[in-house]
Amino acid sequence: MQQTFTTTALATILGGLCISSAIAQSSLPDPAATDPQKLGWMQGFPPAPDKLVQFANGSSYQFPRTRWSFSHSRELGPTANVWHGAGHAAVLPQALQSLDDLRFKDGKNTEIRWADMLANTYTDSVLAMHKGKVIYEKYFGISKPYLPHIAMSVTKSFVGTLAAMLAAEGKINPADPVTKYIPELKDSAYADATVRQVMDMTIGVQYSENYADPKAEIWDYARAGGLLPTAPGYSGPKNFYDFLTKLKKEGEHDQAFAYKTVNAEVLAWIVRRASGQSLSDLMSERLWQKLGTENDAYFAVDSLGTEQGGGGLNLTLRDMARFGEMMRNGGQFNGQQIIPQEVVADIRKGGDPAKFAQAGYKTLPGYSYRNMWWVGHNAHQTFEARGIHGQRIYIDPVAEMVIVKFSSHPVAANGASDPVTYRAFQALANHLMK
Amino acid sequence: MQQTFTTTALATILGGLCISSAIAQSSLPDPAATDPQKLGWMQGFPPAPDKLVQFANGSSYQFPRTRWSFSHSRELGPTANVWHGAGHAAVLPQALQSLDDLRFKDGKNTEIRWADMLANTYTDSVLAMHKGKVIYEKYFGISKPYLPHIAMSVTKSFVGTLAAMLAAEGKINPADPVTKYIPELKDSAYADATVRQVMDMTIGVQYSENYADPKAEIWDYARAGGLLPTAPGYSGPKNFYDFLTKLKKEGEHDQAFAYKTVNAEVLAWIVRRASGQSLSDLMSERLWQKLGTENDAYFAVDSLGTEQGGGGLNLTLRDMARFGEMMRNGGQFNGQQIIPQEVVADIRKGGDPAKFAQAGYKTLPGYSYRNMWWVGHNAHQTFEARGIHGQRIYIDPVAEMVIVKFSSHPVAANGASDPVTYRAFQALANHLMK
Incomplete structure (x- = not known):
């Protein structure tokens, strides 16, 4: 997938970060094909050479490896901890709604579903609250509720x-x-x-x-x-x-x-x-x-x-x-x-x-x-x-x-x-x- | 303090780790003088050059900087997290005792106090439990209960x-x-x-x-x-x-x-x-x-x-x-x-x-x-x-x-x-x- 992405010149990998000047949404790589779970980054002991995500060679900042590395910064370099404290977590009350079929017009006046918007914007996780209650919460790819x-x-x-x-x-x-x-x-x-x-x-x-x-x-x-x-x-x-x-x-x-x-x-x-x-x-x-x-x-x-x-x-x-x-x-x-x-x-x-x-x-x-x-x-x-x-x-x-x-x-x-x-x-x- | 320690040849800094073959307890540096809080490692923004503890130059593995770095590994390199989970912490019941004056004979048949043993062995923190209850818990230097x-x-x-x-x-x-x-x-x-x-x-x-x-x-x-x-x-x-x-x-x-x-x-x-x-x-x-x-x-x-x-x-x-x-x-x-x-x-x-x-x-x-x-x-x-x-x-x-x-x-x-x-x-x- 990475090769396809690179050769189509949709974006330039520069200094490690994925960039682009003027990209049309329609010409971006298929988000589903860049799912980090499917692509198997860093799976295995050791991972296969083509499944590695590393800091030293700059690959940790290259899409689609970023779909893994954005949730694993800690494993790639030194960090300082922000302690959560000794108390109990504040409960987030839930009143879940099914929003996936919420429809709206996108920038080109085409009708689009909420769920498709999430996929098309390469969402790793999303949570919506209304009047203090969680109404929607989703984790995609390798994202997890406890993973920063x-x-x-x-x-x-x-x-x-x-x-x-x-x-x-x-x-x-x-x-x-x-x-x-x-x-x-x-x-x-x-x-x-x-x-x-x-x-x-x-x-x-x-x-x-x-x-x-x-x-x-x-x-x-x-x-x-x-x-x-x-x-x-x-x-x-x-x-x-x-x-x-x-x-x-x-x-x-x-x-x-x-x-x-x-x-x-x-x-x-x-x-x-x-x-x-x-x-x-x-x-x-x-x-x-x-x-x-x-x-x-x-x-x-x-x-x-x-x-x-x-x-x-x-x-x-x-x-x-x-x-x-x-x-x-x-x-x-x-x-x-x-x-x-x-x-x-x-x-x-x-x-x-x-x-x-x-x-x-x-x-x-x-x-x-x-x-x-x-x-x-x-x-x-x-x-x-x-x-x-x-x-x-x-x-x-x-x-x-x-x-x-x-x-x-x-x-x-x-x-x-x-x-x-x-x-x-x-x-x-x-x-x-x- | 570091200089004193080095010049007295009590130990050799080798490959970054403090080592020694046969060291008499009495010839070790005064533990109180190596307190990382007093020595001010990594204090200030930025710390003074002589107060820095860094990985790249090997100083993070040099005593007495180790008295700081052993509690700050995360800030010195990449790490993998062991998540503590979503549940509440298991309570550690307390029945604290004053043990500092507990006396015993050391290896040379000299009477020594528990508190002095802690200092002389460069203790950063110590906790004792008896029959499931915490009877003693102390943090020294820059140690804290929440700091790994x-x-x-x-x-x-x-x-x-x-x-x-x-x-x-x-x-x-x-x-x-x-x-x-x-x-x-x-x-x-x-x-x-x-x-x-x-x-x-x-x-x-x-x-x-x-x-x-x-x-x-x-x-x-x-x-x-x-x-x-x-x-x-x-x-x-x-x-x-x-x-x-x-x-x-x-x-x-x-x-x-x-x-x-x-x-x-x-x-x-x-x-x-x-x-x-x-x-x-x-x-x-x-x-x-x-x-x-x-x-x-x-x-x-x-x-x-x-x-x-x-x-x-x-x-x-x-x-x-x-x-x-x-x-x-x-x-x-x-x-x-x-x-x-x-x-x-x-x-x-x-x-x-x-x-x-x-x-x-x-x-x-x-x-x-x-x-x-x-x-x-x-x-x-x-x-x-x-x-x-x-x-x-x-x-x-x-x-x-x-x-x-x-x-x-x-x-x-x-x-x-x-x-x-x-x-x-x-x-x-x-x-x-x-």
Whole structure:
């Protein structure tokens, strides 16, 4: 299957990550044929050579091996644990519905079933909640309820939430210069930036997130953090901090939203300095232990043990649902106020849609970005955490609905699946509000 | 402190592991001065250069950094998770006693306090149970109840127990040749060995576990499994299986006990083939989910994702206590028969003390080795799991006592601490039987 995929030139394997510029949904590989269970990755002792998924040769970031590796980050590199706590898991009440036949129009005005939408977007697992009850929960391929999946940039929303919590406590002042917390950034692009600009990603920094460009700095970042293997004799930065301090300014701050993962790493650094805790310890103490999570989460870490705040969080679907449900409920869950209501309100308020519009996201009209969350500014007041290859926390306060979804879409950019997933989520919201 | 330690030539840092041939307890570094909390390993964002503990430069296996790294294996390399299950943790009832002032005679007939014994053996954490209740539980340095610690060769006893369970089910026949399960070993030392010989470590194989010899195969094994960094251009075996298939015979099988970690790796391979499961999945299903553990355990894995069955298990102290208590109770714990009583009986029966005696362990008179457990054949019918640098499950059925202990002793071989720990454990047993 991989060969078919490669030879049809649907996507380019670049620096290990599957990328594509403009891919038509119809020309993607048959999702059923990429089922990791059927393909037998890492089965046997040892697995057959053509069934191996390894970090060192870059194969762990190649589709369709990603359909296995996105649920096995821990086996591929060093990680830091986010302890689930000593208490009992918070029960997620169930009121299951059969949604597979829910029908809606996709981006091309063709009727599509909910179940087909899941398959076509390479869904690994999905859970929907309505009014606090689980109405739908499915695991595909090698996914399991207890197996953490990589959240990619959904990670950023956790970092942004922790930062906003520290801001509410006065431990971070968003109006302060970044260098108040991280003097090491005084000669970098962040020398004259504020924490707020970092939180809302309006930083002018020479750093490209364009997965289609082999020279984009996203690859240098990944190599520095140990997320991709390096060639023999590699002499670049060997950890996240080292990479961040060398970033140069490009343009001006505060002019436009520009989605750049390094901002999340800078914010994670600020969060650590302001709290005096590692990201994993802070997240355990402030969120994971209080949410009544079932399982530990974990972060990929670099050679210094620094968590990848831009995309390295791995967690189970149900625990992500608990977090999403807590956000929907203004910070309340498991019988307690876990984060202040004003923190959730500040996120939902959103950033500046005019600044956001300059980034040109066709699938996100009228959106803004605030505290590392994506805010819809629509009738349903939706707000979201989004990660490449189809990771999602979608919160619809009006429909009292939360959808969490893990995927291993061959295309990194969510623009490839947004046209169908948004329509599906809106259709479900409308169905539930009937 | 490290400098002092190195320059006093108390031990040699070799291939990353702290070793020593004949060290007098009195000449070891002051344990209090090696407290990892005080030394501040990995504190700060980033930590100061001289406070770093890293895998790539070998520092994570250098004492006194080991006092930190033994509780942070996960942050230093890839791992496979042993899921704790969805149920509630089994309560460990408490009846705490103040044992710190318990006095006994050490190996030199000097009176010593229990608390001093703990400090002098570089204890990271210790828990004692009597008649099913926790009577003593302490965490030192950076240890915490929820933080897994590396178990070193205590791992082998888990592998041996799982193998004995499969044998009881008829999935493994110990009388069978190893090659029935692992044909790949047909040209190795194991070509004419039986599974029983592997389980009891009476294999004639050219492999030295002598930590004092820089050319000992233990170092080649560690490099093959990714447990130690390799030099640029390294061309040796790149995973455990590759290393095992190349081992050559030396002497005859079944003549004498010879403690060689590779036998545990071979047994782990047999266990995977016979069960069709990874070691981590099997251990989760058969032990961790049933014991009512509080936390996930995890294994260090090689580049193929293969667990280090010889020493790579990391687990929390309390969960190790649950396992030990289950063994003391003939396989019963948490309201169920977790492993068959005959499996425990077979372990307690022990191996052949005459074969064991040939290995010349001065601190283990009259002992034998069976199913990867150390059996005392003494009046208290003690049996134990033992790991280098002071890892221990000590079960005394007569005193109805279980002691679990994690340590980061600068000397690998437990002969360095046995004279005092055995006397301490026996003194506690006598105290409890009064």
